[in-house]
Amino acid sequence: MSCLFNLLRNYVYRRSAADGLCRKYMYTATCGRYCTSLSIEKGYRSFSTSFHVHNRTSHSKVISFSRLIQTWTERLSRADVPEAECSVNLIVAHAFGKKMVHEVDMKTVLSEQILRSIDEMCSERLKRVPVQYIIGEWDFHDMTLEMRQPVLIPRPETEELASIIVDEWPLEREQEGTFLEIGCGTGALSLYILSKLPNVQCIAVDKSETACTLTLTNASRFNLQDRIQVIHGDIFKDQTISELSCNGPYNVLVSNPPYLTSDEMDTLEKEVAGYEDHGALHGGTDGLDIICRILAESCNLIKDKQSVLWLEVGLEQPEKIKKIVELHPEFMLSYIKTIQDFTQRGRFCKLQLKK
Template identity: 30%
Template sequence: MRIKQYRTQFIKELSPFYDAYEAESFFYLILEDKHKLRQIDLALNHELTFSENDFVVWDSFLTELKKEVPIQYLLGKTHFYGLDFEVNENVLIPRPETEELVEWIINENSKIDTSKKIKILDIGTGSGCIAISLAKNIPNAEVYGIDVSKKAIETAKRNAINNKTGVTFMLQNILETEALKCNFDIIVSNPPYVRNLEKEEIKKNVLDYEPHLALFVDDNDALIFYRKIADLAQNNLLDNGQLYFEINQYLGDETRELLEKMDFKNIELRRDIYDNDRMISCKVSKTA
């Protein structure tokens, strides 16, 4: 069968689960990953065909996609801030909103005096996408990442090697941490922040397949990670050190109030591309 014909069949079979645009995007992601063919290649050569063995592979993708398994997990990788990252069921799939957080940090810190090392800590690093992207784009950055999941740390270490960065990753439960081992110029975190009451808003492909450990917090203490990390930051950020968070879109005001009560300065709440409260930054001032 010609690939162009199969494309029509592929999109039709996925139509009960995804809209046509998304199904088509899946088709071209698989086509490029498995056959090194792009959309333009297919447009320029309508006679390209699949072999019988190809159909076995494609049908297996169809089966899993009908279960709404994330395409990133099926391919074992995703793109984030211009880099390729391995992803699996042990780590969250990086989102465009998190790229905005990374962009914010880079814009504010990539042009600082390059003769001075900037020490950065990423808490709850997962795949390592934030830590590695910062290491690649801030020339004088010395970056560390911690996570409570051993398998997540193993994934992050592979991503650091594949992206040729020297990020140091460590297994650590931040909620059980009394003090960080050294001081930092920047602490960043995209911690669990989805309340159980919000589960009904979560798509099946996220709810059924992405790690709940990295997603959900108790409804009665939704800011537990922010409070803990902010507390550690007060002691382990250098003077004028910066703290950055990705946040729950419904808890922007509450997160800002938490930081205000803890005497952080220069608090800035920002919206994401979807116009939701999504990230916040502040500074610690240790001088009168």
């Protein structure tokens, strides 16, 4: 575990050397990704500068910026809220319209409205509401996306998958074609691919209407709405598969499907269990229900033997998926390889159509 801690610490420091705040990396060092948080050690600047708070009924009073952060950090810590100090720093920065605390102008007037906003947001964190929902946004690579409860918050592992897909896009002559994402959530994966491959089109599907709406909202943020079509549908319904087939075939199929087992669902952090969509997490008793459906329908959706299927799955599932494909030749898939995530554990599966 100490090696994993050091790896994460060093990675975070490289990404945000100025203050070490793990904006991207809260809730990331997990047992199975969603179960147990590992806090990143502190590395942010300490501020002792004071703010003037303007009050309509009294003279200005002085409040220490560091004291403001310390007070709320202590309250969250006493309540056993994970990443308490990181949470407070992110909330305070957001109250000032910034991403990081070190970006806040120390001469800014700290109004009653800002203090009230910080108190309200920190109070939500006390209830274990994820910071991403509280501040309403989160970073995915170089894209700041809107977050909306209960749509699943993108994890760093999915950032890795997005990079891999772009790097290994199957068409050698030109980076073009159409891909399908099953379970688009916030739209993070699809929108990143579209932003890096300007000749590519996307069809995205999700059974959550809130997720579909959020994907379109985020697409508009980056002027990508004309290159993505979002379908509200359930892949377990033949009507949805038929609609997806009519819009295909696809050069690439990507998915970060629900893959947690029923036992793993019982061990979720309060932030995840209480606020994120369980339908985007639970993959059935063995975690493979949705994965098996995707494998079975891929031959009806992807284009030819150059077409690729990418999956982000649980830590013990790549070998199970490989065995499923071997036992079901009717799926017409070849298991190509397993790629490790940044913790050096098998996370991403690459498959290819045989026909």
